[in-house]
Amino acid sequence: MSRVVNRHHEAAYAGLGTFCKAPLALTPADLEGVDVAILGAPFDEGVSFRPGARFGPRAIRQACNFLWSPPARPHMHLGVDPFEVLDVVDYGDAECPPADLAGAHREVKARLTELLVAGVFPVVLGGDHSLAYPDVTAVVERYGKGNVGLIQFDTHTDTAPVEWGGPLSHASPMRRLVEEGHIRGEHFLQIGLHGYFPDPEDFDWARAAGMRWYSRYEIDRRGMTEVMDEVIATATAELPEHVFVSFDIDVFDDLYAPGTGSLESGGLTPREVFPALNRIFAELPVVGMDLVEVAPIYDRSDLTALLAHRVVLESLCGLALRRSGRRLPGRDST
Numbered sequence: 001m002s003r004v005v006n007r008h009h010e011a012a013y014a015g016l017g018t019f020c021k022a023p024l025a026l027t028p029a030d031l032e033g034v035d036v037a038i039l040g041a042p043f044d045e046g047v048s049f050r051p052g053a054r055f056g057p058r059a060i061r062q063a064c065n066f067l068w069s070p071p072a073r074p075h076m077h078l079g080v081d082p083f084e085v086l087d088v089v090d091y092g093d094a095e096c097p098p099a100d101l102a103g104a105h106r107e108v109k110a111r112l113t114e115l116l117v118a119g120v121f122p123v124v125l126g127g128d129h130s131l132a133y134p135d136v137t138a139v140v141e142r143y144g145k146g147n148v149g150l151i152q153f154d155t156h157t158d159t160a161p162v163e164w165g166g167p168l169s170h171a172s173p174m175r176r177l178v179e180e181g182h183i184r185g186e187h188f189l190q191i192g193l194h195g196y197f198p199d200p201e202d203f204d205w206a207r208a209a210g211m212r213w214y215s216r217y218e219i220d221r222r223g224m225t226e227v228m229d230e231v232i233a234t235a236t237a238e239l240p241e242h243v244f245v246s247f248d249i250d251v252f253d254d255l256y257a258p259g260t261g262s263l264e265s266g267g268l269t270p271r272e273v274f275p276a277l278n279r280i281f282a283e284l285p286v287v288g289m290d291l292v293e294v295a296p297i298y299d300r301s302d303l304t305a306l307l308a309h310r311v312v313l314e315s316l317c318g319l320a321l322r323r324s325g326r327r328l329p330g331r332d333s334t
């Protein structure tokens, strides 16, 4: 039995560095009764610009800056403590071999499949965004082709056809997922696109594939609340019964998230994104998520790692509301 519980009242900066001091689980035998597992995917061989995301999982875990339990520490606005509702464990890191992207993907998919078979909600911490390929293919193997929709927070579409001769990089996982039939184009909703990538040909391909997106420019014009009303309604009516959320930290403005490889100024703010995550996880049938592209070597004052940590918490708060049969406060969400 490898499950270890951290001592109560141990400071966040002391002892074992699991996510939010969650118990450590290392094998499928440790997953009985578990609701959520954090899985690290430390690799960045798929990066096209600045590397460093292999150090993301450790930085995100270490960004925890307070004690969770006891006492309970509920979200101030939502009134829910995800660690009270959900049995959360840290499943450690997939053993990603350096300089071997395919090997890293294979290891991640194997560990993730263990979680899915056990009925555990996975939170996969990357790693570069090519991670979406092993993540989503594992989820699709669990639920079936055509039965999974994808909501992607990202500056870029990640739909490049081929980059410098390689079939898969962090610029192309979404294209591969559509072309290979794992997820249908019309089952994609992308949020936060802005800047100069991809090129018009890739957008033409995405349109032809039926992919839909809400750019930073549309969010500016309409406001995130109205856009999320449409996202929730569209996802409820048109996406399959299982939804995966793939979150690229570079969707945030670089002031909030400097620690990433492919910066693009003019991104979203945490004040826009957090309520969106609360709604998505509280109101849609999300079955897993990944969080990618945190590269701590470019970070300042751990801003990006701490923000990524909170992205996970805000998502888990939404999930905790859903699992406990509660609604978001202040709205009649059905």
Ligand SMILES: [Mn+2]
Pocket (backbone or CB within 6 Å): 129, 154, 155, 156, 158, 170, 248
């Ligand atoms: Mn991306």
